Structure formats: structure tokens, C-alpha cells
Amino acid sequence: MLKLDDDEIDRSHAKPGPMALNHMALAAINFAAALLSIPVIGAGIWLSTQPDNACVQILQWPVIALGAAILAVGLAGFAGALWRLPWLLLAYLVAMLALVLALACLAAFTFTVTASSSGRPVPSRAFLEYDLDDYSGWLRARLDAPGRWDRVKACLAATPTCAEFNQTYATAQGLFTAPWVSPLQSGCCKPPTRCGYTFVTATYWISPISEAADPDCAAWSNEEARFCYSCNSCKAGLLQNLRREWRRADIILAVAVAALVVVYVMGCYAFRTAKTDELFRRYRQGYT
Template sequence: MYRKSNTIIGFLNLFTLLMSIPIIGSGFYMAKNSSTCQNFLQTPLLVLGFLVLIVSLVGFIGACCHVTRALWLYLIIMLILIVVLMIVTVFGFVVTGQGGGAPVPGRVYKEYHLQDYSNWLRNRVKTDTNWDSIKGCILGSKTCGKVVGWTPFDYMRNDMAPLQSGCCKPPTSCVYGQTVIMGQDPDCYKWNNDPSVLCYACDSCKAGVLETIKRDWHKLSVLNVIVLVLLIALYSIGCCAFQNTRRVESTFPFGLNRMGKVRTGWDFW
């Protein structure tokens, strides 16, 4: 059992160490290619990747080299990481549980309303400073350039991403060039066909940003759940390896193995 638990935890930590590399890479990729320049998705991904890297390295050394202190440190860090990851995952599901868009009659795309999202998310786009930064990133990504040449028929048959639906056109209910008896959506008056204006000042554009963040965060939450299950399994095996390492050290206090020879770092016997 001693050999099995230490061998398993050694290989599993080697696997998670290698797995942390694409997680870190994904965080840097999202930071570079985000159309909204928001870092409250990229930052948790980078932190998760580096923590998994450090924990896996400590666990690998502790299991394969029979270093009790390393395994003890590994179990403490692992427990903290599991608790933090649980909190972050639950928080992510809570703040992104609302929204989702409303169907538009006769259209494939959906439209998004700012009031449908949680207060925490709305606060991310509430201040002018934050929104000016986000708007600059949307303009730089040329999100609206893909739909600028659409005909009315294209709007009826084609789907649109949340950013395109919220930022590149006025709400579908808007009426222009006619006498409107009832009041229209305030976003209708913020729309301008100038490519540098469009509907970037609209609440629908902010809602499109939040919907994009929500969808990305759900993907991150699924990844968190997978990593969480793996960490719990590693923690359980790590506890066994720690107990076995302490048992061997108490049995062979002078660093000798069962054959009476000096025990090396890779000697499981």
C-alpha cells in the first residue's frame, strides 16, 4: 500500500503539473484576445494555473522523495486551495445565474437587458471609467465590422453574438422616421449610425458585455468543478501517502529501507 499510494500520487501530481501549463496558457490567451479587456476571468484562471503548478510540484517531491514536511505542506496548501476553489465556483454560479437574453419575434438573435443581471456584474460596467475602457476594447476588436454591411434580410436570418446584438444595432423595437405615440426604449435615442458611436453608450451594449462574461465564466466554472474533483481525489491519496511516509520513518528512523540499505529519494522500499 505504501508503494501504491506514493506512486499514484507521484504520477497524478506529475499529470496535474503538466495540466497547469495549458491552464496558464489559456489565461494569457484570454487576456490578450478578450474583446472586453476584463480581467476578472483571466486573473482567476492564471491564479488557478499557478496554484495547481506549485501544489503539484510540492506533492510530487513529497511523494517521490519521501519528504514528510513537503507532504505536510502539500496537504495544507491543497486543503486551502480546495476551500477557496469551492467558494469561487459557488460565487461564480450565483453571480452569473441571471440573464440569458430575450427572444425577438421573427429574429434568430436575442436581445439583452441590463436589469436582468446581478448587481455585482452590473457594477463592473457602471462607472464611466470602466465603461470607457471596455468600449475601447470593443472598438479595437472590430466586433461590429462583421455586421455593418448586413441587409434587413440578413438581420432576420442570421444570429448574432451578444456584443453584436447589444452594441452594433439599436433595439429591434425602435421606430425611426415616424411619429411614436408611446415612449421608446431609452437606447433608441442613444443610437447613431456613426461607426464610432453606434450603440456603445446603450444599456443593451453593457448587457451584451455581461452576457459574454457570463458565458465565459460558466466555462471557467465547469473547469473549476473538474479541477476540484481531481484535487479532492489527490488530497485523499495524499493523506494516505503522508501516513505511510510517517509510518516508514518511524519504522526506519535512520534512513534505512527494508533491505537494510540507505533509503534514497526514489526508493519505495
């Protein structure tokens, strides 16, 4: 009889019970949640490598911070499931819910502030020009904060954006018929077409005899450090660039939110099942 009992004990250790399997499943689910932080962090890092986003620094750091927090919480949940720590698992579920909601709010907010778009055709030009009034007030306010635009335009002037623009379009015909000029180059590296400047090079223009009353026309300078960086058209071009890049990052955020919701629901179910099995095990131990 004693030998039979020992064999039964050996078999019970050789094959994991339902509770152990539930904890293993919960550990795998929580690890998957940690892995889903990677595209979020990657989106933030990608934004920080874009010259315009690097100069403005609005979205990338919240994205990176949320991604890092999801990674840390996911790993904590993985450890809690692996070591069967109910208090850590409960903390994981609460913290992950807050982070998923925060990421969803950030994705929705990003979509909202980039909903309006600009890009106006110009007579005798294939490329588009941009108007600052077409963008959300929140984005415009970020650029108009005291001293903010001075720092941004100094940063933009240090990038190769306009130098590349000048090298790419060596002739007036090449520029005027170009089907695509980046919004940043269109707004910051040349005077607005409505000002009537005469092309010499892509970044050197002769002013008309009588300049238009538009402030952007007076703000243009052939000096490399100035160009049209003080123009509203430059702010508009920057916001259009930001809009395009933020929309791409927002797709990643939206997909990550959807995947995290699925993983979170699965985690809640696995946690509940593990707790039910634990209670059932204690019930059996108490009555046997």
C-alpha cells in the same frame, strides 16, 4: 556468513522497500496534481483571448493565478516526495488544500453570478435582444464602476465585432431572419428594435421622426466609434457574452476541482502510509 549477509544487503538494495514505493506513489500523485493545473491555466488563457473578456478583465486573471499556484505547489509536492522531505510534503498538503478550496469557491461564485440569463424574443426578428436588469447586481456593478465603462466601450470599439456584423448581414432580410446574432453584436452594433429605426446597413440606421423616450434610442449613433456602445443594451449583450464564456470555463474549473479532490485524498493517504512505514521502520531498528 559474511557473504550471506552481503547477498541479503544486495537484494535489499535491488528491490525497493514499502517506504520507497510509498514515496514513489506520492511523487506520482503530486505530479498528477501539478498536471491538473494545465486545464485551469488553459481556461484562463482562453478567456483572455475572447474580445469581450479581454476588454473587461474580471475572471481570467484569478483563474490563471490559481492555476499557476496549483502548478507550483504540485511541483513542490513532487520534489518533496522525490527527496523525502516531510516538512515540504506537509507544506504541500496545507497549501494544496487552500488552493483547492479557493478554486472550488471561484467555480461556485462564477456559477452563481452567471445563473440568471437573458434573451428576449423581438417581434418580426429571429434573433434575441437582451435586458441589463436580467443580470446579477455584482456583474452590473463591475461595469458601472467609475470610469470602467468608458474604458470597456473604447476597447469594444477597437475590436472587429461590429465590422464583422456589418459584413455578415448585408440586407435587412438577412439580419431580421438570422437565427443567431451574437449578444455583443445584438446589443452594441445596432439600435434596439423597439426604437423603430429603419435599416440601411447592419450598422447604419435612419432614426424615426419621433424617437422613443428610451435612453438607448437616443444613444444610438451611426458613427463607427460610437454605435450603441453607450447603450444599456450593449452592457447587457456584453454580460450575456461573458455569461456564455464563463459558463464554459466554469465547467473546466468544476471538473478540475473534482479531480484535484480525488488526487488530494490519494496524496493524504499515501503520505499517511509513508509516515506509518517510516515509524514502523524506526521501531524495528530500535528493537533489533
